[in-house]
Amino acid sequence: MDPYPLIADHGMIGDLQTAALVSGDGTVDWFCCPRFDSPSVFGALLDHRRGGHCRVRPAEGPYTARQLYFPDTAILITRFMTPSGTGEVVDFMPPASTRATDNHRLYRMLRCVRGNVDFDVEVAPRFDYGRREHTTHATGHGVIFDSAPFTLTLHAVREPDDERLVQMRVTDDNAVRARLPLSAGQVRGFVLESGAEGPPRSIRPAEVVRAFEDTARFWRGWLAKSTYRGRWRETLNRSAVTLKLMTYAPTGAIVAAPTAGLPEQIGGGRNWDYRYTWIRDASFAVYSLLGLGFTEEAADFARWLADRYQAGRGGGATPLDIMYKVDGSSDLAEVTLDHWEGYRGSRPVRIGNGAAGQLQLDIYGELFDSVYHAHQHGLQAGHRGWQALSGVLDWLGDNWDQPDEGIWETRGGRADFTYARLMSWVAFDRGIRIAETLRRPGPVDRWRAQRDRIYAQIWRRGWHPGRRAFVQRYDSDVLDASLLRMAQVGFVAPNDPKWFATLTAMEEDLVADSLVYRYDPNASPDGLPGDEGTFSLCTFNYVNALAGAGYLDKARLVFEKMLTYGTHLGLYAEEIGPTGEQLGNFPQAFTHLSLIDAAVTLDHALDHPHG
Structure with missing residues (x-):
C-alpha cells in the first residue's frame, strides 16, 4: 500500500x-x-x-x-x-x-x-x-x-x-x-x-x-461580503475561501501555497517551496478578490507593499524583491532537506527559494494592474502609497529594456521575454491612468513616452511573422502561455487578426484536450531537469482569452472540463498531470485566482454575447 x-x-x-x-x-x-x-x-x-x-x-x-x-x-x-x-x-x-x-x-x-x-x-x-x-x-x-x-x-x-x-x-x-x-x-x-x-x-x-x-x-460573515451572483457561485466561494486561508492577517501578505516540496513530476526534481509572498501571485489574488467584492484584503496588501518599498529604498538593485516571507523579511536562502525522501520519492525537498534573487520585471505590471483595479473599487492610494508607486515607475523607466528571468522563474539565464515587456507596458499604462484620474503628481509625459516605446517594441520584436504569433522572447519562435493575458490587459484588441492567429498557434502547440502547458521545454530549455504537467493558471487564462475573442461555446466547454479536474473539495494544485492527477504545491493560489477571473469573465460574456 x-x-x-x-x-x-x-x-x-x-x-x-x-x-x-x-x-x-x-x-x-x-x-x-x-x-x-x-x-x-x-x-x-x-x-x-x-x-x-x-x-x-x-x-x-x-x-x-x-x-x-x-x-x-x-x-x-x-x-x-x-x-x-x-x-x-x-x-x-x-x-x-x-x-x-x-x-x-x-x-x-x-x-x-x-x-x-x-x-x-x-x-x-x-x-x-x-x-x-x-x-x-x-x-x-x-x-x-x-x-x-x-x-x-x-x-x-x-x-x-x-x-x-x-x-x-x-x-x-x-x-x-x-x-x-x-x-x-x-x-x-x-x-x-x-x-x-x-x-x-x-x-x-x-x-x-x-x-x-x-x-x-x-x-x-466574510463570505457574505461577496458580490458574485453568477453561474458558478459555490465553486467561486470555495476558491475565495481558499485564497483567504492563504492570507497572513498580521501583515496582509498572501502566500502562493501553504506547502513546500510537492512535485511537478512524481519522482522528479522540480520541487519548490511556495510558502512565501510573491508580488505577482499576491497581486493577482487581490485582483481576483476585488472582482468578487472583497476590498479589505486589497487595502491590507497595499499597506504591506508600501512598507516593503520603504524598507528597501536605496538598499537594493530593484525597488521590490520578487518575493518575501510573510513578515516582510527577505532571507529566503534555499537549502535541501536531505534526510527526507520527498513525496513518493520526489527529491530534493527544498525549503527557502533560490529564485528570490531573480530579476522579474513583470511583477510591476501585475502590481499596478491590481492597484488600478482597487482604485476602480473605491480604494485610492494615499500620499505614502503614491510615493511608492511613482518611485517604482521612475525606476522602471530606466530598467524595463533589459533581459530578465521571466514569469516562470526558469534557471536557464536571462532573456528578452515578451511577457516582461508586456507587463512593463501595463505598469506605465495603469500608473498614468491613476495619476490623471486622482490628479497625483509625477512625470506623466515621461511615463507615457516609455509606455509607447514598449508598445512599439513588442509589435516589432514580439510578433513572429513565420509563426504568425506573439512569441515567448525576442529573436525566437517559441510560444508561451503567459501571453494569453495580452488581450485581457488591453494591449491588443480581442478581435485583432494577429491575436486570433496567436490563439490558433497556441492551441496547436500548447493545448492538449483543453489543458494548457506553459511552454515547450524542449523548444525553450529552462535549465531544469524533467518534465511537468499542464499549468492550471494557463488553462483558466485560456478560458479568459477565448471568451474575450468571442469563442463563447469553446470557452465554456474548456471551463467546465477544467472543473472536472478539481478535487472532491473543489481544490486545485498548480498543475495537472497526464492522467489527470493534481501535481505541485497544494492548494495553489495561482489556480484558484485564475478560476475566479475566468468565471467572472465568462459570466459577463455569456450575459452580454454581443459586447
Whole structure:
C-alpha cells in the first residue's frame, strides 16, 4: 500500500496565520507553526516515516471515508462509515488575531452520529522538519510535546467524569496513542495548541462546539461580503475561501501555497517551496478578490507593499524583491532537506527559494494592474502609497529594456521575454491612468513616452511573422502561455487578426484536450531537469482569452472540463498531470485566482454575447 495519499486527497484548514492539510483518511500530514513559512510540526506529506503526523481513524473493521467542508466555511469534516456506526472528525482552526502570535489552536472534534465507533488516535509530531528532538509528558488532562523553545500541547476534550482519552500511551518514539470509544450523540476529541500559557487542561465538549460555531460564523460573515451572483457561485466561494486561508492577517501578505516540496513530476526534481509572498501571485489574488467584492484584503496588501518599498529604498538593485516571507523579511536562502525522501520519492525537498534573487520585471505590471483595479473599487492610494508607486515607475523607466528571468522563474539565464515587456507596458499604462484620474503628481509625459516605446517594441520584436504569433522572447519562435493575458490587459484588441492567429498557434502547440502547458521545454530549455504537467493558471487564462475573442461555446466547454479536474473539495494544485492527477504545491493560489477571473469573465460574456 502506498503510504502517500494523493495530493488531491486533502483538505485545508487554517487560522489566517498558518494552515494544515488533512488527508481523506483523517490524518494531518502537513502543518507548519506558528506561520506558513515556519518549520513543520507534521510533515508526513514529504516523508511518511520521519515527517510526523496526527492521525484519527476508526479502530477496527473496514470503513469508508468521505470529506466535505461545512457549507460556506473553512471547517473540514471527515466522515467514517463503519459496520457499527458513523463517526466524524471535524477539523478547524479559529481565526487568529491580526497580531502575530505563537499561540494557535487546531481543533479535532470527534463525534459519533450513528451507532458506535471506536477511534484510534496517534499524535506524532516531528519538529523543525524532523531535525529537532522532543520530549513527551503525559498528564491526566493531556500531553506536552516539548522541543524547546517550541511546545505543542494536547488538551483532551471530555466531560469531567469521562476517563476516555486519559489512558494515553507514550510510545518509544515520543508519540502518543489512545483509543476513544464513542456512541451516538457523543462529542469528544482534542485540541492541539502551540504556545500555550499553561499545562494541558480538560476541555468540555460544549466549549469545542462554541468554538466551532464561532469559526463558522466568521467564515460565513466574510463570505457574505461577496458580490458574485453568477453561474458558478459555490465553486467561486470555495476558491475565495481558499485564497483567504492563504492570507497572513498580521501583515496582509498572501502566500502562493501553504506547502513546500510537492512535485511537478512524481519522482522528479522540480520541487519548490511556495510558502512565501510573491508580488505577482499576491497581486493577482487581490485582483481576483476585488472582482468578487472583497476590498479589505486589497487595502491590507497595499499597506504591506508600501512598507516593503520603504524598507528597501536605496538598499537594493530593484525597488521590490520578487518575493518575501510573510513578515516582510527577505532571507529566503534555499537549502535541501536531505534526510527526507520527498513525496513518493520526489527529491530534493527544498525549503527557502533560490529564485528570490531573480530579476522579474513583470511583477510591476501585475502590481499596478491590481492597484488600478482597487482604485476602480473605491480604494485610492494615499500620499505614502503614491510615493511608492511613482518611485517604482521612475525606476522602471530606466530598467524595463533589459533581459530578465521571466514569469516562470526558469534557471536557464536571462532573456528578452515578451511577457516582461508586456507587463512593463501595463505598469506605465495603469500608473498614468491613476495619476490623471486622482490628479497625483509625477512625470506623466515621461511615463507615457516609455509606455509607447514598449508598445512599439513588442509589435516589432514580439510578433513572429513565420509563426504568425506573439512569441515567448525576442529573436525566437517559441510560444508561451503567459501571453494569453495580452488581450485581457488591453494591449491588443480581442478581435485583432494577429491575436486570433496567436490563439490558433497556441492551441496547436500548447493545448492538449483543453489543458494548457506553459511552454515547450524542449523548444525553450529552462535549465531544469524533467518534465511537468499542464499549468492550471494557463488553462483558466485560456478560458479568459477565448471568451474575450468571442469563442463563447469553446470557452465554456474548456471551463467546465477544467472543473472536472478539481478535487472532491473543489481544490486545485498548480498543475495537472497526464492522467489527470493534481501535481505541485497544494492548494495553489495561482489556480484558484485564475478560476475566479475566468468565471467572472465568462459570466459577463455569456450575459452580454454581443459586447
